[in-house]
Amino acid sequence: KAGVTQTPRYLIKTRGQQVTLSCSPISGHRSVSWYQQTPGQGLQFLFEYFSETQRNKGNFPGRFSGRQFSNSRSEMNVSTLELGDSALYLCASSLEPRGNTEAFFGQGTRLTVV
Amino acid sequence: AQKITQTQPGMFVQEKEAVTLDCTYDTSDQSYGLFWYKQPSSGEMIFLIYQGSYDEQNATEGRYSLNFQKARKSANLVISASQLGDSAMYFCAMRLLYSGSARQLTFGSGTQLTVLP
Numbered sequence: 094k095a096g097v098t099q100t101p102r103y104l105i106k107t108r109g110q111q112v113t114l115s116c117s118p119i120s121g122h123r124s125v126s127w128y129q130q131t132p133g134q135g136l137q138f139l140f141e142y143f144s145e146t147q148r149n150k151g152n153f154p155g156r157f158s159g160r161q162f163s164n165s166r167s168e169m170n171v172s173t174l175e176l177g178d179s180a181l182y183l184c185a186s187s188l189e190p191r192g193n194t195e196a197f198f199g200q201g202t203r204l205t206v207v
Numbered sequence: 208a209q210k211i212t213q214t215q216p217g218m219f220v221q222e223k224e225a226v227t228l229d230c231t232y233d234t235s236d237q238s239y240g241l242f243w244y245k246q247p248s249s250g251e252m253i254f255l256i257y258q259g260s261y262d263e264q265n266a267t268e269g270r271y272s273l274n275f276q277k278a279r280k281s282a283n284l285v286i287s288a289s290q291l292g293d294s295a296m297y298f299c300a301m302r303l304l305y306s307g308s309a310r311q312l313t314f315g316s317g318t319q320l321t322v323l324p
Contacts, residue, residue, distance in 0.1 A: 126311060136298065138311035149311055181250055185312070196302075196312060198244070198252035 095120065097186050097199035105205045111172040114202045118165050118186030125167040126196065127159060130181040139182075142167050143189065174206045209234045211299050211315035218320050220289045227274070228284040228318045230299030238304040241282040242312065243273065246296040255297075258282060259304070289322045296320075 098117040106112050118125050126149075127139040138151040142161035159169040165186075171178055181203050185196040210233040220226040232241065243255040258266045258273045266273045274283040282301075286293055296319050300312040 128312070128314075135316050136300075136312075136314040138313075141311060151311065183250075183252060185252070195254055195257060196242070197254055200249060200251040203250065 097184055097197055099182075099184050099199035099202050101202060102200065103203050103205075105207060106174050107207055108174055108176060110174050111170065112174060112204060113168055113170045114182055114184075114204070116167045116169075116184030116186075116199060118167070118184075119197055122186040122188050122197075123165050124187040124189050124194075125161055125165065126185045126187070127167070127169050128183045128185065129153075130183060130201070131179075136183070139169065171204075176206050179204060179206045209236075209239075209301055209303065209313040211301055211313055213299055213315035213318050215318045216316070218318055219323055220286075220320065221323050222291060223288055225285060225287045226289055226320065228286070228297050228299075228320065230282045230284065230315060232280050232282060232299075232301050234280075234301065234303070236303050240302050240304055241273070241275070242300040242302070243271070243282075243284045244298045244300060245293075246298060246317070248295070252298070256284070286320075291322050291324060294320060294322045 100115045124143045126141040130136045141149040145161045156172045161167045181201045183201045184199045187194045187196045212231045239260045241258045245253045256268045256271045258275045270287045272285045296317045298317045299315045302312050
């Protein structure tokens with residue numbers, strides 16, 4: 094059974110550009126969440142999608158957006174990149190957005206903004 | 208709001224010995240789940256173990272066990288018989304079980320475990 098797949102694994106972008114990251118959840122999982130991990134702030138929740146609807150959003154500016162497709166694959170987009178957006182972006186998939194369901198993470202996308 | 212505190216930034220343990228990683232949490236909610244994840248240098252977050260707030264017995268998964276003390280709001284991870292491959296960052300996390308808008312995982316700052324040969 095394939096795990097959570099995030100693409101690309103590494104990305105280098107210039108300030109002001111925009112970027113799109115992709116996450117394919119485990120087959121059958123319909124809930125996808127995104128987290129940002131930085132040395133200074135640790136792991137912070139970005140947003141959660143279930144059945145193509147954003148169910149929950151963290152405290153991030155509007156430059157951060159996402160969507161989920163009918164096959165549960167999700168993308169997140171960051172526009173007008175800033176140096177502080179450099180981070181490891183992790184995607185987690187769950188069967189459904191219930192609190193006692195396990196969340197399985199991908200290997201992450203490491204974004205560097207120069 | 209939920210808060211997770213991991214007070215040990217780094218820990219060392221000798222191979223084959225047991226080690227306890229500390230985690231305390233703060234929430235006013237009665238229904239929650241506690242998780243432990245392992246993050247090797249590759250970056251992937253690997254799920255280790257889960258404990259629900261209403262579970263009466265401590266969770267165990269192979270060499271991992273969770274020492275859950277609800278009154279003290281602690282959820283320590285115990286790794287028995289440490290192996291070199293256990294060297295990684297370990298995160299404690301919690302999630303409310305029934306809150307509609309707060310189902311995200313809240314993470315602690317992590318503990319870097321190094322297993323010595």
